[in-house]
Amino acid sequence: MASAPSLAASLNPATTSDDVQRAELSEIDASTKWPALFLLASAVGWLLIGTVFALISSVKMHSPDFLGNYEWLTFGRTRTAHLNAVVYGWSVNASFAVAFWLMARLSRSVLRHAGLLIVAAVFWNIGVTVGIAGILIGDSTSIEWLEMPAYATPLLFLAYALVGAWAVITFRFGKSKHIYVSQWYILAALFWFPWLYSIAEIMLIFAPARGTVQALVNWWFAHNVLGLWFTPIGLAAIYYFLPKVLGKPIHSYYLSVLGFWSLAIFYNWAGVHHLIGGPVPVWVQSAGIAASFMMVIPVIVTAINHHLTMVGSFNALKYSPTLRFIVFGAVSYTVTSLFGSAMAIRSVAEITHFTHFVVGHAHEGMYSFFTMVMFGSIYYIMPRILLKEWPSAKLISLHFWTTAIGSTLYVFDLKIGGFIQGLLLNTPVLAHKFGLQPGTDPVPFIDTVKVTIPYLQWRTYSGILMTVGHIAFAINFAWIIVRSAQATKTQPTLFRTPPEMEVTAQ
Amino acid sequence: MNRAPLIFLGIFFALAFSWTGIVLTNQISYGSLKPVYDETEGKSYPLQTPGLAARGKQVYEDLGCIYCHSQQIRRPGYGDDIERGWGDRQSVAHDYIRENRVLLGTMRTGPDLRNIGARQTDRTWHYQHLYDPQITSPGSNMPPFAFLFETHKIVGQPSPKAIQSKLPAKYQPPAGYEIVPTERGETLVDYLLSLKDTYAYPETKNVYVEPTPEAGKEEKK
Amino acid sequence: MSEDPIKPNAQAEQAGASDESIQKVHSILLREKPEPKEGYTPMPLFILGFITVMIFVCTLYFVHYRGGFSPMVYDERYDPSTASASAQVTKVDPVAQGKRLFQTCAACHQATGMGVPGVYPALVGSPWVMESDKQVISILLHGLSGHMMVEDKPFNGNMPAFGPGGGYNWSDEKISYVLTYIRQEWGNKGAAITPEQVKAVRDEMAGHSKPWSAEELKGMK
Numbered sequence: 001m002a003s004a005p006s007l008a009a010s011l012n013p014a015t016t017s018d019d020v021q022r023a024e025l026s027e028i029d030a031s032t033k034w035p036a037l038f039l040l041a042s043a044v045g046w047l048l049i050g051t052v053f054a055l056i057s058s059v060k061m062h063s064p065d066f067l068g069n070y071e072w073l074t075f076g077r078t079r080t081a082h083l084n085a086v087v088y089g090w091s092v093n094a095s096f097a098v099a100f101w102l103m104a105r106l107s108r109s110v111l112r113h114a115g116l117l118i119v120a121a122v123f124w125n126i127g128v129t130v131g132i133a134g135i136l137i138g139d140s141t142s143i144e145w146l147e148m149p150a151y152a153t154p155l156l157f158l159a160y161a162l163v164g165a166w167a168v169i170t171f172r173f174g175k176s177k178h179i180y181v182s183q184w185y186i187l188a189a190l191f192w193f194p195w196l197y198s199i200a201e202i203m204l205i206f207a208p209a210r211g212t213v214q215a216l217v218n219w220w221f222a223h224n225v226l227g228l229w230f231t232p233i234g235l236a237a238i239y240y241f242l243p244k245v246l247g248k249p250i251h252s253y254y255l256s257v258l259g260f261w262s263l264a265i266f267y268n269w270a271g272v273h274h275l276i277g278g279p280v281p282v283w284v285q286s287a288g289i290a291a292s293f294m295m296v297i298p299v300i301v302t303a304i305n306h307h308l309t310m311v312g313s314f315n316a317l318k319y320s321p322t323l324r325f326i327v328f329g330a331v332s333y334t335v336t337s338l339f340g341s342a343m344a345i346r347s348v349a350e351i352t353h354f355t356h357f358v359v360g361h362a363h364e365g366m367y368s369f370f371t372m373v374m375f376g377s378i379y380y381i382m383p384r385i386l387l388k389e390w391p392s393a394k395l396i397s398l399h400f401w402t403t404a405i406g407s408t409l410y411v412f413d414l415k416i417g418g419f420i421q422g423l424l425l426n427t428p429v430l431a432h433k434f435g436l437q438p439g440t441d442p443v444p445f446i447d448t449v450k451v452t453i454p455y456l457q458w459r460t461y462s463g464i465l466m467t468v469g470h471i472a473f474a475i476n477f478a479w480i481i482v483r484s485a486q487a488t489k490t491q492p493t494l495f496r497t498p499p500e501m502e503v504t505a506q
Numbered sequence: 507m508n509r510a511p512l513i514f515l516g517i518f519f520a521l522a523f524s525w526t527g528i529v530l531t532n533q534i535s536y537g538s539l540k541p542v543y544d545e546t547e548g549k550s551y552p553l554q555t556p557g558l559a560a561r562g563k564q565v566y567e568d569l570g571c572i573y574c575h576s577q578q579i580r581r582p583g584y585g586d587d588i589e590r591g592w593g594d595r596q597s598v599a600h601d602y603i604r605e606n607r608v609l610l611g612t613m614r615t616g617p618d619l620r621n622i623g624a625r626q627t628d629r630t631w632h633y634q635h636l637y638d639p640q641i642t643s644p645g646s647n648m649p650p651f652a653f654l655f656e657t658h659k660i661v662g663q664p665s666p667k668a669i670q671s672k673l674p675a676k677y678q679p680p681a682g683y684e685i686v687p688t689e690r691g692e693t694l695v696d697y698l699l700s701l702k703d704t705y706a707y708p709e710t711k712n713v714y715v716e717p718t719p720e721a722g723k724e725e726k727k
Numbered sequence: 728m729s730e731d732p733i734k735p736n737a738q739a740e741q742a743g744a745s746d747e748s749i750q751k752v753h754s755i756l757l758r759e760k761p762e763p764k765e766g767y768t769p770m771p772l773f774i775l776g777f778i779t780v781m782i783f784v785c786t787l788y789f790v791h792y793r794g795g796f797s798p799m800v801y802d803e804r805y806d807p808s809t810a811s812a813s814a815q816v817t818k819v820d821p822v823a824q825g826k827r828l829f830q831t832c833a834a835c836h837q838a839t840g841m842g843v844p845g846v847y848p849a850l851v852g853s854p855w856v857m858e859s860d861k862q863v864i865s866i867l868l869h870g871l872s873g874h875m876m877v878e879d880k881p882f883n884g885n886m887p888a889f890g891p892g893g894g895y896n897w898s899d900e901k902i903s904y905v906l907t908y909i910r911q912e913w914g915n916k917g918a919a920i921t922p923e924q925v926k927a928v929r930d931e932m933a934g935h936s937k938p939w940s941a942e943e944l945k946g947m948k
Contacts, residue, residue, distance in 0.1 A: 532798065536799070581802045596802065597801075598799070599799070626834075628887075712797075712799060712802060712807065714802050
């Protein structure tokens with residue numbers, strides 16, 4: 001594989017090609033260090049900010065007088081600030097870092113001129129800061145997932161252009177001949193996002209379309225941020241870290257291909273399911289429902305692929321933090337997507353539409369799937385770019401258990417509460433059959449609110465649990481950066497010591 | 507690397523497929539709907555939102571009302587919108603063509619507001635509800651919007667717009683002070699009062715009718 | 728495609744500068760498993776069968792609920808090709824419609840029709856409701872204001888106008904439905920009111936726009 005003397009060969013002429021690969025990886029990791037570190041640190045910062053807004057918003061929903069005197073902290077603004085901070089702040093920064101770290105490694109391509117990527121990251125974060133400040137002072141566009149005011153968007157655009165171009169250049173100049181499945185997903189995501197974002201900005205803000213065409217553009221955009229950006233990045237990470245940590249190949253290339261293309265074709269039509277029953281033509285609603293249901297195919301195919309890769313190695317979950325978070329995320333992806341396909345069915349949508357069930361589903365996707373996968377990725381990447389180990393396994397364990405239990409509680413809680421709310425709100429005959437109301441006439445609206453209050457309180461408790469996890473993570477994150485490298489410590493930070501230390505890797 | 511161009515083409519056409527189908531096709535087929543002129547009434551529907559109400563709509567947007575309130579009525583028999591008295595008929599695309607920003611909404615933490623202007627015409631009720639929702643709707647989890655009102659010393663004549671006489675005892679300002687809605691509060695209520703979709707566009711007749719028993723078929727949907 | 732050996736990565740050269748950092752690099756990377764690869768296990772055939780069934784089912788669903796691909800159809804059960812050309816006449820149940828409309832009235836007169844003592848009069852057994860068609864239609868059309876006695880109980884309030892031109896702008900049909908409803912509910916046994924009757928009163932009172940007083944109503948025949 002090596003054509004000219006590489007660094008490793010120059011140090012030790014007896015190296016094998018495996019060592020060459022590893023030396024190559026060390027160069028690649030080193031080249032990604034500063035941009036990845038900057039992006040990940042920004043991401044963790046936004047995670048904390050987003051968590052604060054989340055807690056405030058959650059408390060307001062069951063105790064509306066909380067901070068009720070401040071216009072800039074009214075629920076409609078804190079909830080929006082939360083969404084934008086965790087999506088465009090935490091999730092996108094983490095996506096950028098993971099995407100080009102994976103792309104550099106898989107393309108076997110050193111990241112050149114990494115300084116420009118740091119500039120891009122700075123621009124992105126300035127854009128998001130300006131955007132969220134704008135929302136709090138009252139410049140929100142009130143378009144879901146696109147609330148940042150127009151004056152923040154040029155910076156975001158510029159930043160994205162730089163990141164996108166760099167990932168493609170890294171891919172183009174890579175030595176790898178085979179395009180691994182994670183690379184397909186990352187390249188696709190990088191291409192799809194600017195198309196979605198530009199059309200949304202143009203047809204909703206700069207030259208607004210007439211009437212409910214806006215709603216179609218809005219939900220084509222917003223759902224595809226989930227389906228064509230976050231899902232591919234998350235799947236790319238799972239497809240890399242799962243086989244990497246286990247040291248086994250992905251079960252079937254053919255399933256990977258099928259999973260990728262069926263996702264590409266079906267996912268982008270699914271967004272219309274947010275408008276079922278609404279003032280948009282029924283044919284496009286039915287198309288969105290059919291596509292949402294067809295999504296079962298890529299989800300099942302990917303789940304089989306991951307599961308059969310994992311089979312026989314489940315005990316590795318005892319040791320590896322990365323693996324635990326990744327597998328939790330992968331299972332959540334399957335569960336949330338199957339729920340999503342079910343929710344698109346008209347008779348189910350009749351009950352769940354407009355309720356907290358949808359909020360539970362959204363968090364299952366963005367948190368239980370995407371965020372947990374990002375956590376797992378970060379636990380793997382940081383030691384490799386910093387050349388230091390994570391200081392505290394206990395903090396990692398605390399992080400895992402609080403976020404895993406917290407997010408599961410959150411999702412269960414809102415789905416149950418939301419379903420009850422939906423029955424009372426939308427289908428009184430069914431609600432009567434389930435014994436939720438005495439007659440078959442619709443109950444007064446205030447009753448549908450009152451029934452959700454205990455569930456909203458439990459949502460706050462689960463959020464507090466998740467916050468503890470985030471703080472543990474942030475402490476560990478800051479600690480690994482500031483601690484001095486100890487030359488003697490060469491063992492990975494695992495949950496417990498496996499019997500065969502050298503073989504089991506982080 | 508020779509597969510890369512093929513992968514790119516596939517990725518391109520995948521998104522082009524839905525962009526064409528969801529965005530482009532609908533923009534072409536109903537993106538230029540015009541208001542309907544009604545001969546009997548001599549007006550074009552939907553009516554233009556009055557100026558003050560348009561200002562109020564900006565307030566609705568910047569406060570994020572959309573995150574709890576929807577503005578779309580679903581057809582009878584699907585969900586309970588019409589049965590709850592939230593509207594007479596299903597909302598149609600024509601209802602929204604004059605809106606610079608369409609605020610359909612996706613949550614009903616609070617009731618649908620599409621026809622609130624037909625359902626609750628009392629300005630005072632709206633002021634009470636915004637000042638503190640607990641006044642009109644005990645147990646509600648809507649936040650208070652007292653910052654849409656201003657408490658100031660009465661100078662000269664008391665303002666005709668003062669609302670403290672309509673508020674319960676615990677909200678009373680000190681003697682000599684009055685509570686008046688700010689421009690934001692007043693225009694927001696103007697906007698809410700303007701929300702009513704009463705016109706029956708031709709397409710509102712495009713509804714499924716259950717076959718009558720004489721036809722011999724009983725198709726329950 | 729080979730990496731230029733003359734220009735190695737600057738950072739890697741840094742790493743080569745000290746033995747300790749090489750040691751670290753190697754230890755973390757040495758324990759890593761090799762880069763991931765894909766296995767080539769053939770796809771299970773049942774997946775192809777599964778996909779075929781899914782495509783079949785979803786296509787059928789889409790075609791069934793396509794609403795003729797018309798941008799003006801919002802009811803998924805409606806098929807423009809089979810619907811009759813003439814306007815569909817749906818049978819309306821006045822009492823059911825009236826009951827739905829009464830939710831607006833219930834804000835003051837309460838769902839029980841008993842009103843609020845001293846504030847809003849009861850409709851149950853009220854002579855104002857049961858005796859004269861013209862009186863009760865007029866109340867709905869133009870509202871009522873000022874002092875009145877309802878079965879020896881005094882009231883002094885305002886009822887808004889529900890007829891055309893007012894905030895509610897109800898049609899003759901709507902007014903007739905709600906009146907029909909209150910006349911047969913809660914033990915009331917009175918005659919239904921037709922839209923034609925409402926129109927007749929409206930025409931007779933054309934030009935009248937202020938709320939009625941009790942005296943004016945009593946003067947009507």
